[in-house]
Amino acid sequence: MTDTSLQVDDFNDQALAKIEASTREIGRTIFDRISHRQPTVLERRWWDDRIMSWAMQDESVKVQMFRFIDVLPMLGDSAATIRHLHEYFHEVDRHLPGAVRLGLAVATPHSLAGRALALAARRQAMGHARRFIAGTTSAEVLAAAMRERKLRRGFTLDILGEAVTSEVEADRYLQLYLDLLDQIAPTVNGWPEIPQIDRAGIQELPRVNVSVKLSALDSRFDPIDPEGTTRRVGNRLRTLLRRARQNRAHVHVDMESYQTKDLALTIFRQIMAEDEFRDWPDVGIVIQAYLKDAETDLKDLAEWARRRGTPVWVRLVKGAYWDYETVLAEQLGWPVPVFQQKWRSDANFERLARYLMLNHRWLRPALGSHNIRSLAHGLAAARHLGLPSNSFELQMLYGMGDLEKQVLVDMGYRMRIYMPYGELIPGMAYLVRRLLENTSNDSFLKASFTDLVSPEKLLMNPLDHAAGDGHAPPPVVENAPKPARFSPFKNEPTADFARESQRAAMQRALAQVTEQLGRHYPLWIDGEAVDSSEKQASFDPSLRDRVVGETAAAQAEHVEQAVAAAKAALGPWNALGVNARADFLLRAADAMRRRRFELAAWEVFECGKGWREADADVCEAIDFCEFYARDAVALETPQGVDVPGEENRFLYLPRGVAAVIAPWNFPLAILTGMTTAALVTGNTVVMKPAEQSPVIAAKLMEIFDELGLPPGVLNFLPGKGETAGAGLVKHPDTAVIAFTGSRPVGLAINRQAAEVSAAGIGYVKRVIAELGGKNAIIVDDDADLDEAVLAVVKSAFGYQGQKCSACSRVIVLANVYDVFLQRLVEATRSLQIGEAEDPATSVGPVVDAEAFERVQSYIEIGRREARVALAVDAAKLAERGFFIGPHIFADVPPNSRLAQEEIFGPVLAVIRAADFDEAIRIFNGTDYALTGGMFSRSPANLERAKRELLVGNLYLNRGITGALVGRQPFGGFKMSGIGSKAGGHDYLLQFVLPRTITENTMRRGFAPASASPDE
């Protein structure tokens, strides 16, 4: 057999027909041989296990059972275990067999029966774990490897790890691999050779084989920063590769989520092409056939391997994160990267398996599947090419498909077992993934073992399956109709910076905006640019001497002119009707979409926002336009209940001139939200942006002006708060004041507005004021700490803690306090501080000198009131910009200033709670009620949280920032503000006056037939 060149893409039709026939023949042979074997006792016991049978029969029991298994390792004693058993299974009680119900009823947390049940549950879960996890020590895993070898099966070892949240954890993970290699290689390399697994022709294959996840080699594995990530991962990976080579071991790179895929491939290719590793064939990587990109990736890899001059192994799998990828893409509004029908993944696997066999000279095929049809197809392709059976291999997971494994070994194929090993806690996450896979309705193993689907059906060509079940690809319709103007509201998808094209677009925008820094921006009054003798400059917080732009600063006379213009524009603007006004918003949204990277770049420079934060802010601004446009049209749809002889109309009037006084922390979104809400409901607006972000506001003004907004409808008054802001608040002709900002300013506005109203302007000014927060996250003692640590770090230090929703207190239950604190500190220490412009930055500067001073003063207070757990020095950076490293204070007294006052910076207070009751008291024990959250896996505590944690936005088991328009309308109560939630359906009501008009239509006993209001 000569090597096939890379140009060969697939077989011709004739060959494909032969391969298809051969696939069925091989498949039938495998099934036939399996049917003549008895499952091992262990295997049968597992599938027959009553608990598994219930789980598979009833989706609700399955969900609860897997959740219970997931939390089990975190439960300290039998009382906690029983409590969780009750909580989890209470909801699905009626689906459980009588004996189990009875058992649960008598097993109270401290009873003997309770202890017995807790023990039994733990044993059962451990039994399941042992089926899929090869051991917890290297000695155990060596014994497991030995058992596999006795069955003529090779192995690849995977160390189960917790999510790597810090550099310390990344180092530890690497060390585990180095130790493992040193511990097992001398023994394994000394075992007698088994040619079936240790040889490929004359070539000797490594007996030691490890599988590694690149994301575990770096705490900031982030595709937004490919160079930095590659550098850090590369350093650790090289160490691992060298040790593997010394130990004659093979290293295989696993594939994880789609977000990390491109970067994993890039790192793999880059490192393996280095001179030191270029000639080494004992390396490989995974390709996931469920990805739509897989074929392109595989072909690129083949081309790369050819250039490299030494082949690599490719483990072809379907992919283990199908549900995750589907849900995540739907949540983010991104294209779903995985096929949505199982047959498509199966068909792609087959196509890629053929490609691998054709190009085995450069890509050594390792087919990882338990699906007999999928494997048989790969084997058929190899047979068609006349490839010897040792030029490729088959791989399966430890504990799955044991009967198949042995049949395939007996047929002479090389079989390698993927053996995870490690601690119980990370082990449970792995176990749950395997349980889900095995009990999924789409699983081949379930279909063949429990659903007893016939071999003929299981061996069907996936493409025939497609036609048979009505899932044939839909015909392409040219010129499909465009969505209606008011299609249902959808959040604008944020940029996916894992994609090279989006990173490049952002880089280009940053370069373009850099060219435009330092320009002058006038006021905008009555459709005209107006200048002022006073100017104000806006600076880049990352480089405090860099001027982003200069704006005219509004004076008292400008306030007068702007309000007068807005007042004069009211009538015609209102007369335009809601549809025309809504159109402006939709067109503004389109303009922002077109300029999204440019707008985001301005935010990077003017407010020190990182790429993702800046991009999300632009998306939120677009969302406000789209959402309020729809809501306003709905609001103005005529309403009213008519009875014979009486017509009732319920409608809204605009309030008048709105003063919009906006903050700098969401410089485009909040300004756009308040402004468009006022405009679309028929009010006219004077915009007063924050002193720190006038240039971005000027861009918004520019967008509306370019759309041809009538003069006077929107006026732009950058300037000092004391002049422009206070002037607008006190002006007798501003009817509504929409403010977002600090508590003292908001309360002052409220008071002044009341005073002006009392002085007889003829109406009561309406104040909408979104103020501060002292947001907390509770970490319960059964929480998933991997998730809690990452979410707290992001919520507390994302945008340097300068979001209204930022987490500034974390309340941790005593049982997990120390371990959580330690991981939190290490994770935070691993964040990179830097200029906002650099995509690698996780913590940028605070917004200005005043913020810098204020945050520093709280750090001093913290030093007096609590224990410093982490104080990151911003070092040299602080000489150039307003940089403050993240600070974490531990053992913070709940009533201290640090735990009570809003800081608005990268400072986090960690508070210990003796029990859940105390955690709730601490959570609610501040003046504020804005956002908050909790990490817990106790259904009862989650229910209590919903009832008792008093905040406007409560988030359970996720971070507490990033509220989305429509999905998480934002705003709080107590001292966090007065006003309905932004991005919610009540919001527009604050800008209008409701009216009812009733007309008696009866004349001398005669009434016309009543018409419905919308006719």
Ligand SMILES: Cc1cc2nc3c(=O)[nH]c(=O)nc-3n(C[C@H](O)[C@H](O)[C@H](O)COP(=O)(O)OP(=O)(O)OC[C@H]3O[C@@H](n4cnc5c(N)ncnc54)[C@H](O)[C@@H]3O)c2cc1C
């Ligand atoms: C040795 C080995 C190593 C592995 N390493 C990795 C790895 O590094 N990364 C990784 O992601 N996975 C890895 N896997 C896991 C592997 O992806 C799953 O075990 C595999 O997907 C199950 O596929 P199957 O062919 O055995 O079973 P099947 O039952 O034929 O296929 C199930 C698979 O089909 C796909 N699927 C399910 N429903 C749908 C649907 N509605 N539409 C489209 N596709 C669907 C999913 O990928 C699902 O896992 C590995 C597997 C093995 C055997």
